Amino acid sequence: MTTGVRIPFGDLARQAAALDPELTDALLRVARGGWYVLGAEVAAFEAEFARFCGAEAAVGVASGAEALYLALAALDVGPGDEVITVANACVYQAAAILQAGARPVFVDIDPASHNLDPALIEAAISPRTKVIMPVHLYGRAADMAAIWAIARRYGLQVVEDAAQAHGARYDGPDGAPVGGGASALTCWSFYPSKNLGALGDGGALTTGSAELATRLRRLRMYGWGEKYIASEPGGRNSRLDELQAAALRVKLRHLANWNQARRERAAWYRELLAGLPLELPADTPGHVYHLFVVQCDQRDDLRRHLLAAGIGCDVHYPLPAHLQPAYAALGYQRGHLPHSERAAARLLSFPLFPELTRAEVEEVARAVRSFFA
Ligand SMILES: *Cc1c(COP(=O)(O)O)cnc(C)c1O
Numbered sequence: 231m232t233t234g235v236r237i238p239f240g241d242l243a244r245q246a247a248a249l250d251p252e253l254t255d256a257l258l259r260v261a262r263g264g265w266y267v268l269g270a271e272v273a274a275f276e277a278e279f280a281r282f283c284g285a286e287a288a289v290g291v292a293s294g295a296e297a298l299y300l301a302l303a304a305l306d307v308g309p310g311d312e313v314i315t316v317a318n319a320c321v322y323q324a325a326a327i328l329q330a331g332a333r334p335v336f337v338d339i340d341p342a343s344h345n346l347d348p349a350l351i352e353a354a355i356s357p358r359t360k361v362i363m364p365v366h367l368y369g370r371a372a373d374m375a376a377i378w379a380i381a382r383r384y385g386l387q388v389v390e391d392a393a394q395a396h397g398a399r400y401d402g403p404d405g406a407p408v409g410g411g412a413s414a415l416t417c418w419s420f421y422p423s424k425n426l427g428a429l430g431d432g433g434a435l436t437t438g439s440a441e442l443a444t445r446l447r448r449l450r451m452y453g454w455g456e457k458y459i460a461s462e463p464g465g466r467n468s469r470l471d472e473l474q475a476a477a478l479r480v481k482l483r484h485l486a487n488w489n490q491a492r493r494e495r496a497a498w499y500r501e502l503l504a505g506l507p508l509e510l511p512a513d514t515p516g517h518v519y520h521l522f523v524v525q526c527d528q529r530d531d532l533r534r535h536l537l538a539a540g541i542g543c544d545v546h547y548p549l550p551a552h553l554q555p556a557y558a559a560l561g562y563q564r565g566h567l568p569h570s571e572r573a574a575a576r577l578l579s580f581p582l583f584p585e586l587t588r589a590e591v592e593e594v595a596r597a598v599r600s601f602f603a
Pocket residue numbers: 293294295296319322323365391392393394418419420421431432433
């Protein structure tokens with residue numbers, strides 16, 4: 231029995247409608263301008279995004295996956311090296327690490343935050359460890375103060391995966407923006423559904439190092455230091471195009487408001503779902519709710535119930551990276567990362583986007599309550 235989708239999990243057309251004519255003006259400006267790849271729009275977006283993050287520089291690339299790979303390449307991570315990361319954020323990190331020729335070493339999460347548990351990092355460090363790669367999952371910053379302290383003590387680099395955390399703030403009294411901290415590099419995706427999304431694929435890295443930014447600008451385009459002259463072997467084509475940069479410049483101006491709207495909708499859910507046998511995400515100040523993820527023992531039944539009621543929902547993510555068939559050769563088994571594994575069986579993401587109305591949130595909450603009634 232299906233009633234069709236009444237409340238979508240996401241609806242980017244609502245955002246596009248609200249941005250018309252700003253967005254169409256920007257796109258036509260590029261179309262008429264005659265310069266389509268790595269031009270004035272990309273340079274302007276890089277400067278604006280760097281300022282937004284409090285970083286020295288931003289470098290636009292083709293996607294979030296490319297940003298993760300290029301970060302490792304720019305830090306000379308390769309065969310024989312190990313990168314410590316999480317297994318609960320799909321396979322994005324493990325894929326980039328393998329592509330760089332290195333080995334992912336998975337560490338379990340803090341079940342309260344879904345982020346890398348800093349208390350487990352030291353036991354995973356070996357003489358081969360080169361990088362720690364935390365993810366700010368669902369829009370909540372990882373415990374970076376603790377991670378930076380460990381990295382300093384062991385002489386390791388930090389690469390942050392901030393693909394779900396545009397505009398998020400680190401914990402702590404200063405609450406500095408994610409991407410402008412003490413890490414070597416922070417990686418961003420502008421996949422359309424992210425908090426800051428392009429009209430197609432896009433990505434970026436932010437850094438406090440002008441040297442790393444220069445190196446990334448070579449690596450994203452055939453290793454060229456100047457036109458047709460390679461100063462790095464083995465670069466690739468990982469460019470951001472002008473249409474995407476122009477769209478991102480329009481959207482960046484709205485990001486802070488959108489994140490505020492996401493926080494407001496998360497607060498509505500918290501109010502309307504109180505008292506149910508559901509674990510709701512903790513309300514932390516810098517959280518930008520890329521996703522609103524609850525946990526529940528009857529996850530699969532609740533999911534079926536909501537889908538049958540026409541309410542979009544999804545699981546982020548159903549199978550941790552260390553148990554994915556393609557990564558079996560790494561030698562992990564069920565039981566190695568108990569918190570990641572338990573969460574994967576209990577997670578459910580509810581609709582949450584800035585244009586979602588109060589009436590829609592109420593309807594989702596009613597449907598959830600009827601499941602437990
Ligand atoms: C979306 C995402 C990526 C990959 O970004 P793409 O632009 O789709 O390549 C990487 N890491 C995380 C945490 C993501 O959510």
